[in-house]
Amino acid sequence: MNIAAPSADIMKVTVQRYRPEQDNEPWLQHYQVPFSADTSVLEALQHIKDHLDPSLSFRWSCRMAICGSCGFMINGVPKLGCKAFLRDYSELHIAALDNFPIERDLISDISGFVENLETIKPYIIRDDPQELDTSQPINQAFIQTPAELSLYQQFSQCINCGLCYAACPQFGRNPDFLGPAALALASRYNRDSRDQGQEQRALFLNAEEGVWSCTFVGYCSEVCPKQVDPAAAINQGKAASTTDYMLNLLSLSKSGEKE
Amino acid sequence: MTENHEHKQTFRKPYQHKQSRWWWLQNRFFTLYLIREATAVWVLLYCLLLLSGLVSLSEGEAAWSDWLNSLSHPAAVGFQMIVLTAVVYHAVTWFKLAPKIMVVRIGTWTMPERLMLIGQWLGLLILTAALLGLAIAWGA
Numbered sequence: 001m002n003i004a005a006p007s008a009d010i011m012k013v014t015v016q017r018y019r020p021e022q023d024n025e026p027w028l029q030h031y032q033v034p035f036s037a038d039t040s041v042l043e044a045l046q047h048i049k050d051h052l053d054p055s056l057s058f059r060w061s062c063r064m065a066i067c068g069s070c071g072f073m074i075n076g077v078p079k080l081g082c083k084a085f086l087r088d089y090s091e092l093h094i095a096a097l098d099n100f101p102i103e104r105d106l107i108s109d110i111s112g113f114v115e116n117l118e119t120i121k122p123y124i125i126r127d128d129p130q131e132l133d134t135s136q137p138i139n140q141a142f143i144q145t146p147a148e149l150s151l152y153q154q155f156s157q158c159i160n161c162g163l164c165y166a167a168c169p170q171f172g173r174n175p176d177f178l179g180p181a182a183l184a185l186a187s188r189y190n191r192d193s194r195d196q197g198q199e200q201r202a203l204f205l206n207a208e209e210g211v212w213s214c215t216f217v218g219y220c221s222e223v224c225p226k227q228v229d230p231a232a233a234i235n236q237g238k239a240a241s242t243t244d245y246m247l248n249l250l251s252l253s254k255s256g257e258k259e
Numbered sequence: 260m261t262e263n264h265e266h267k268q269t270f271r272k273p274y275q276h277k278q279s280r281w282w283w284l285q286n287r288f289f290t291l292y293l294i295r296e297a298t299a300v301w302v303l304l305y306c307l308l309l310l311s312g313l314v315s316l317s318e319g320e321a322a323w324s325d326w327l328n329s330l331s332h333p334a335a336v337g338f339q340m341i342v343l344t345a346v347v348y349h350a351v352t353w354f355k356l357a358p359k360i361m362v363v364r365i366g367t368w369t370m371p372e373r374l375m376l377i378g379q380w381l382g383l384l385i386l387t388a389a390l391l392g393l394a395i396a397w398g399a
Binding site for chain 2: 109147173219229239
C-alpha cells in the first residue's frame with residue numbers, strides 16, 4: 001500500500017449537525033479533510049474541530065476502542081470512530097447513532113440505555129447480603145475456576161458504546177425494550193458462578209420488554225466492536241425464560257412468588 | 260438558597276428521530292432479515308392451499324381430483340416453487356442461527372457450530388428421504 005504523506009489526500013466528509021438552540025432538525029455540513037493511511041474517523045472529526053469548525057460537538061476519550069464514547073453512524077453503519085479508518089472509504093457520512101435522541105451534533109442522549117443497564121442489576125447478588133457488606137473486611141473468597149469464567153467471559157467484554165442499540169430495529173420501534181447490551185450483561189451475571197441473583201433478574205428478562213422483544217435480527221452482534229454477541233445471549237435467555245415459565249406453571253420456581 | 264431562574268435556562272432540546280417505515284431497506288442485513296420473517300406468509304398461504312385440499316377431499320372424489328389437477332396449473336406450480344424457495348431460505352437461515360440459541364456443552368467440551376449445522380442438515384436430509392420413500396412406497 002502506498003503510505004501517503006500527511007495531507008496528501010483530501011476526503012469529502014459530510015457531518016450531521018444539530019444545534020438545539022438554533023435548529024429544529026438535523027442538517028448536513030460538508031468538510032474537506034486531509035488524511036493519510038492511518039487517519040481514523042475520530043481523528044478526521046478532531047481535525048475538523050481543531051482547524052475547520054470549532055463548533056462541532058462529539059464525544060471521545062480513549063482513541064483505542066476501550067471507552068466506547070465515539071460511536072457514530074459511519075456511512076449508515078454503527079461503528080466506533082476510533083476503529084474506522086478513512087483509507088477504507090471513498091467518501092464519509094458521519095451521523096449520530098440511530099435510535100437515540102440527538103443531544104447536539106454527533107452526541108446522542110444514551111441515558112435511556114444507562115437506565116436499562118441499571119434495571120437488570122448488573123452486579124453480583126448474594127442470597128446473604130452480609131457476604132458483600134462493604135463496611136466489613138472481605139472475609140470470604142469467591143473462588144472461580146477458568147471453566148466457570150469461560151461461561152460468561154465473552155459477555156463481560158461490553159464497553160457500553162451503544163452500537164448494538166443503534167443496530168436494533170426493535171429498540172428503534174420501542175425504547176422501553178431493555179436492548180442488546182443490557183440483556184447481554186444480565187446474561188453475563190446470570191452465568192457467573194458467584195452470583196445468586198437469577199431470580200431477581202428473571203422478572204425483567206421474562207417481561208415483554210425483556211428477551212421477548214427481540215426477534216433475532218442479529219445485527220447487534222454484527223456491529224459489536226468487542227465480539228460480545230448479544231444476540232446469542234438474548235436468544236439463549238429465551239430458552240431460560242421458557243424454562244422459568246414452565247417451572248412457574250408447576251409452581252417450582254421462586255421468581256414467580258415476587259410478582 | 261435562593262432560586263435563580265436565569266441560571267436554570269437550558270437549550271436542551273433532544274431531537275428524537277422517528278424510525279422510518281422503510282427501515283428494513285436501510286441495509287442488506289435488515290432486508291435479508293425481513294425476507295426471512297416474511298417466509299412465514301408463504302408458508303401460511305401454502306397451509307391454506309393444503310386445507311382447501313382437505314375440504315375438497317371431504318366433498319367427494321370429483322372435487323378431490325379437480326383440486327389435484329389444479330395443482331399442476333402453471334400458476335399453481337409457480338406458487339409452489341416460491342413456497343419451496345421460501346421454506347429452504349427459512350431453513351438455511353434458521354439452521355445458521357440455531358448454534359447461537361442452543362449451546363451444547365458436555366463437560367468442558369463445547370460442540371462446534373459447524374458440527375451442529377452439519378447435524379441439522381443431515382437430520383433434514385434423512386427425514387426428507389424417509390418421507391419421500393414412504394410416499395413412493397404408499398403410491399406403488
